[in-house]
Amino acid sequence: MSDGVDVAVVGGGVVGLAVAWRARARGLTVRVLDRGELGGGTSRVAAGMLAPVAEADPGERPLLALGLQSARRWPAFAAELEDVTGLEVGYRSCGTLLVARDRDEAEALERELELRGRLGVRAQRVLPSAARRLEPALAPALRLALDLPGDHAVDPRALLAALAEACRRAGVQLQPHTDVPDPRALDAGRVVLAAGPWSGPPVRxxxxxxxxxxxxxxxxxxxxxxxxxxxxxxxxxxxxxxxxxxxxxxxxxxxxxxxxxxxxxxxxxxxxxxxxxxxxxxxxxxxxPGTPDNAPLIGPDPDDPRLVWATGHFRGGVLLAPATADLVTAELCGEAPEHAFAPGRFAAEVRA
The missing domain is CATH 3.30.9.10 (D-Amino Acid Oxidase, subunit A, domain 2)
Structure with missing residues (x-):
């Protein structure tokens, strides 16, 4: 099914297409296989928020670091895609407001502000009147807001169209409507599993x-x-x-x-x-695509290094696509990057 290619990517969503595009740019021959239409699964109905600060969690510092790193890559990533394809991806450096409707939510926002201060990420407390000056459509009953200017957004459907076109122009072989019951059986040098919730255990x-x-x-x-x-x-x-x-x-x-x-x-x-x-x-x-600890699986399989995981991104697939693509491509090119999301942490579940 994948004769003659260096890399077979299983999954044609944002992550899979980004990996394929970057791998092809490094000179690898690449084929993308998807069970349905390219980008027809999770990516097609994503919100497109690039929000590492809004999603920050004190228990997931490595994930925050990866998210911030990927967010910094997004302006250049979007510009390159638009330059290569002539298609807009809907990238907007619009910022984000976290808003509270009542006293309990306002108290929760105060805790979120303190947390972001401890994590060293930018967030500013905004009183209701100031928040309504920023966004006049907000209801008068608003109790509090936090301004997160570094959290941006992109249009996932426009992004998917651009990624698919970039892959075509680069010479990636695109093969939609292809079931892959066992990715390990594909005849390719390396296999990248980027099938989102269809990746199998431990992804749900x-x-x-x-x-x-x-x-x-x-x-x-x-x-x-x-x-x-x-x-x-x-x-x-x-x-x-x-x-x-x-x-x-x-x-x-x-x-x-x-x-x-x-x-x-x-x-x-x-x-x-x-x-x-x-x-x-x-x-x-x-x-x-969720995992037991809500962190993605990025890297070689602990039992079969020929298989490389690029899945389990939960709510952050669009945000993490540029960083994931670079990490996986480095692995495919033998550069073995170090990162905190090795699939080995769930090796027993994967084997099961």
């Missing part, structure tokens, strides 16, 4: 429902990404908005439910009443 699917909204009058409701306890609103900059997302342990179920839609609109409407006036253009459901 975590369901997320979301909505695509549109303002027919154009952009202007909000400019920054807004995040609150349990949701987020991501402007695309052209009148389109992404409202997400639920977090559900439901296996591979991708049904959009009335309750999921209701809760998303209810919570968003409390903070940005104008959301309820937008057109609902699409209901979405994706499966995040």
């Amino acid at each position: 699917p975590v369901k997320g429902q979301a909505l695509a909204l549109r303002d027919p009058s154009g952009p202007g409701l909000v400019d920054r990404v807004l995040r609150w306890d349990g949701g987020y609103l991501v402007p695309r900059g052209d009148g389109r908005y992404y409202l997400g997302a639920t977090m559900e342990e439901q296996g591979f179920d991708t049904a959009v439910t009335a309750l999921g839609v209701y809760e998303l609109l209810r919570d968003a409407g409390e903070l940005v009443p104008g959301v309820l006036e937008l057109e609902l253009t699409e209901t979405l459901c994706g499966l995040r």
